[in-house]
Amino acid sequence: MHDGGRPVLEVQGLKTVFRVRGGEIHAVNNVSFDLKPGELLGVVGESGSGKSVTMMSLLGLLPSPPAEVRDGKVLLDGQDLLKADEDTLRDVRGGKVGFIFQDPMTSLNPVFTVGYQIMEPLRKHMGMDKKAAKARAVELLELVGIPSAEQRLSDYPHQFSGGMRQRVMIAIALSCDPKVLIADEPTTALDVTIQAQIIELMKELRQKLGMAVIWITHDLGVIAGIADRVMVMYGGQVVEHAPVRELFGNPQHPYTKALLKTVPSVRGERVRRLTIIEGQPPILGAPPSSCPFRDRCASAVEECARRNPSRTAIGKGHDVACVLVEQKEAAHA
Amino acid sequence: MLDAAPSKKPLVEVRNLKMHFPIYAGLLRRRVGEVKAVDGVSFDVYEGETLGLVGESGCGKSTCGRALLRLYEVTDGSITIDGVDIATLSNSDLREKRPTMQMVFQDPQASLNPRMTVQAIIQEPLDEHTTLSTKEKQQKVYELMDAVGLNRRFAGRYPHAFSGGQRQRIGIARALALNPKFIVCDEPIAALDVSIQAQVVNLLEDLQEQFGLTYLFISHDLSMVRHIATRVAVMYLGKIVELAPREALYASPLHPYTEALLSAVPEPDPSLEAKVERIILQGDVPSPANPPKGCNFCTRCPKVMPICREVEPQTREVRPGHFAACHLHEITSQPAGKTAAQEANERQHGE
Numbered sequence: 001m002h003d004g005g006r007p008v009l010e011v012q013g014l015k016t017v018f019r020v021r022g023g024e025i026h027a028v029n030n031v032s033f034d035l036k037p038g039e040l041l042g043v044v045g046e047s048g049s050g051k052s053v054t055m056m057s058l059l060g061l062l063p064s065p066p067a068e069v070r071d072g073k074v075l076l077d078g079q080d081l082l083k084a085d086e087d088t089l090r091d092v093r094g095g096k097v098g099f100i101f102q103d104p105m106t107s108l109n110p111v112f113t114v115g116y117q118i119m120e121p122l123r124k125h126m127g128m129d130k131k132a133a134k135a136r137a138v139e140l141l142e143l144v145g146i147p148s149a150e151q152r153l154s155d156y157p158h159q160f161s162g163g164m165r166q167r168v169m170i171a172i173a174l175s176c177d178p179k180v181l182i183a184d185e186p187t188t189a190l191d192v193t194i195q196a197q198i199i200e201l202m203k204e205l206r207q208k209l210g211m212a213v214i215w216i217t218h219d220l221g222v223i224a225g226i227a228d229r230v231m232v233m234y235g236g237q238v239v240e241h242a243p244v245r246e247l248f249g250n251p252q253h254p255y256t257k258a259l260l261k262t263v264p265s266v267r268g269e270r271v272r273r274l275t276i277i278e279g280q281p282p283i284l285g286a287p288p289s290s291c292p293f294r295d296r297c298a299s300a301v302e303e304c305a306r307r308n309p310s311r312t313a314i315g316k317g318h319d320v321a322c323v324l325v326e327q328k329e330a331a332h333a
Numbered sequence: 334m335l336d337a338a339p340s341k342k343p344l345v346e347v348r349n350l351k352m353h354f355p356i357y358a359g360l361l362r363r364r365v366g367e368v369k370a371v372d373g374v375s376f377d378v379y380e381g382e383t384l385g386l387v388g389e390s391g392c393g394k395s396t397c398g399r400a401l402l403r404l405y406e407v408t409d410g411s412i413t414i415d416g417v418d419i420a421t422l423s424n425s426d427l428r429e430k431r432p433t434m435q436m437v438f439q440d441p442q443a444s445l446n447p448r449m450t451v452q453a454i455i456q457e458p459l460d461e462h463t464t465l466s467t468k469e470k471q472q473k474v475y476e477l478m479d480a481v482g483l484n485r486r487f488a489g490r491y492p493h494a495f496s497g498g499q500r501q502r503i504g505i506a507r508a509l510a511l512n513p514k515f516i517v518c519d520e521p522i523a524a525l526d527v528s529i530q531a532q533v534v535n536l537l538e539d540l541q542e543q544f545g546l547t548y549l550f551i552s553h554d555l556s557m558v559r560h561i562a563t564r565v566a567v568m569y570l571g572k573i574v575e576l577a578p579r580e581a582l583y584a585s586p587l588h589p590y591t592e593a594l595l596s597a598v599p600e601p602d603p604s605l606e607a608k609v610e611r612i613i614l615q616g617d618v619p620s621p622a623n624p625p626k627g628c629n630f631c632t633r634c635p636k637v638m639p640i641c642r643e644v645e646p647q648t649r650e651v652r653p654g655h656f657a658a659c660h661l662h663e664i665t666s667q668p669a670g671k672t673a674a675q676e677a678n679e680r681q682h683g684e
Binding site for chain 2: 046047161162163164191192193194195196197199200218219220221222223224225244245248249258259260262263264265266267268270271273274275276277278280281
């Protein structure tokens with residue numbers, strides 16, 4: 001589906017910190033990844049794992065203060081977005097990079113028509129006049145499968161159902177032919193039958209338009225069906241990263257393994273008792289000096305408390321941040 | 334424990350339950366129609382079992398659960414819990430019945446009073462319904478906290494100091510305080526993270542075994558329902574379209590809606606996922622204020638027949654214990670004798 005070409009987006013050592021009363025929360029710690037043209041990168045993690053904050057940091061979407069992007073590089077086509085000024089960022093947002101948010105109810109403005117909201121980026125970023133923008137808006141609504149698109153332009157968001165609103169959000173995100181589309185839990189607020197519609201739509205659009213997509217979700221099932229590569233996040237860092245079949249077929253990090261076991265399925269064997277991960281995800285008051293998962297890890301050893309493992313490559317495109325895996329690799333070598 | 338055949342004694346019997354909400358509009362706020370949130374629902378919940386109630390948002394599953402405990406004044410129908418018809422009971426009699434039936438709510442943040450300590454929250458039902466002494470109550474609260482896996486030391490803390498999963502445990506402890514027989518769990522895990530969901534589901538299973546509880550488990554998560562439920566009812570637009578034992582429903586669904594719903598669930602395994610034959614339903618659920626004529630699902634059904642747009646299908650026991658309301662199965666299940674469906678079909682052909 002995609003070749004190994006030069007990555008369109010490269011993130012290196014990203015660190016984001018929130019200043020709160022009486023200290024700091026280290027939400028994103030040393031996250032690095034890249035995204036090649038046309039591929040779909042799935043990002044999985046629980047709430048608080050830093051997956052949304054990472055993506056918001058890329059485009060400077062977090063309010064500062066309290067947020068502060070402390071370190072790292074975000075290279076979009078070779079240009080470092082963290083050093084870019086506000087005008088450049090504004091061009092990038094909704095231009096080269098499209099964004100779909102989780103909740104279609106709150107991410108559309110209720111006092112403007114849907115047509116106005118689709119035409120706004122077209123006129124701002126693409127410099128279209130009103131007529132051209134309207135023609136393109138109709139085209140976009142048809143692309144995302146909204147019937148009688150022309151009449152619906154003058155409707156307000158409340159006149160659309162949840163699934164239709166998410167389609168409108170996708171149309172807006174696609175309006176300026178983005179190179180990268182970031183979808184933050186785009187189907188979480190939707191029902192399963194509507195979710196299936198949106199996933200089919202995204203698969204189709206990706207083939208048609210050839211953009212790179214980052215798909216954030218906590219639902220492993222969605223990822224299995226749509227992603228090329230998967231990045232698992234825990235405690236603000238990437239704990240495992242692999243091509244999708246490799247990740248589901250040969251998970252190495254104890255967290256990934258446990259996560260795959262906790263999710264029951266509607267098909268195949270039914271387990272008698274669910275495997276659980278004891279305890280709670282951590283709140284990081286300081287940069288982690290030990291493995292963030294060690295308190296909940298069934299196979300933790302003493303060394304896990306001493307240092308925070310870095311990502312070790314164990315196969316083609318598969319890397320894991322775990323002390324045990326490091327030891328196993330060292331024994332092999 | 335769950336897989337053992339439940340005793341076949343119904344604890345809860347629901348017959349033709351209707352819950353309609355009026356719509357007022359215009360200058361004079363006249364009654365212009367009604368939202369038929371629950372429209373003629375009948376089912377039993379057997380003692381010791383878990384009945385899963387699934388459906389998409391707006392199908393009336395939560396309304397049904399709340400109406401069952403008479404948190405609403407029902408429009409029509411009867412609800413017999415433990416031999417007493419709850420639907421028509423007077424307020425004072427109803428209050429006496431309340432301890433046998435409890436509820437666990439979806440949002441643990443919103444269902445706990447932020448100004449009350451955990452101790453006070455769990456103790457409140459005891460204050461209202463029992464005559465225990467302060468010391469006995471304190472002891473009972475501790476026992477409940479042990480049962481749901483909360484540390485006793487945290488009894489004096491407020492809900493904000495707990496995580497989502499722990500808050501849900503507080504809600505469960507409160508529901509257990511009066512030794513209920515029947516608990517309605519309304520999406521108890523929807524607001525929780527994946528790794529925490531399994532913790533709460535396992536806890537609910539343990540408590541069921543320990544206290545002999547009967548659950549109505551309302552959820553949109555079909556995979557979790559498959560795990561926890563003994564039997565499963567599928568709702569669509571205010572009606573139950575299919576009700577069957579868990580394995581029968583998941584292995585061989587009869588109603589086209591159940592088929593589509595199950596096929597839409599993503600599979601957390603890429604090699605299996607590629608094999609799933611997905612039925613993508615077109616369009617959205619119609620408004621319950623203005624349901625379509627005939628079968629409620631006829632606007633989206635991939636197997637729709639002319640009769641579906643005319644006649645509402647009746648619920649039939651297609652196989653032992655497996656109920657479905659669909660014209661497809663009305664015809665096949667009754668080869669001899671004329672059914673309403675066949676008659677209507679003939680009428681259409683005659684015209």
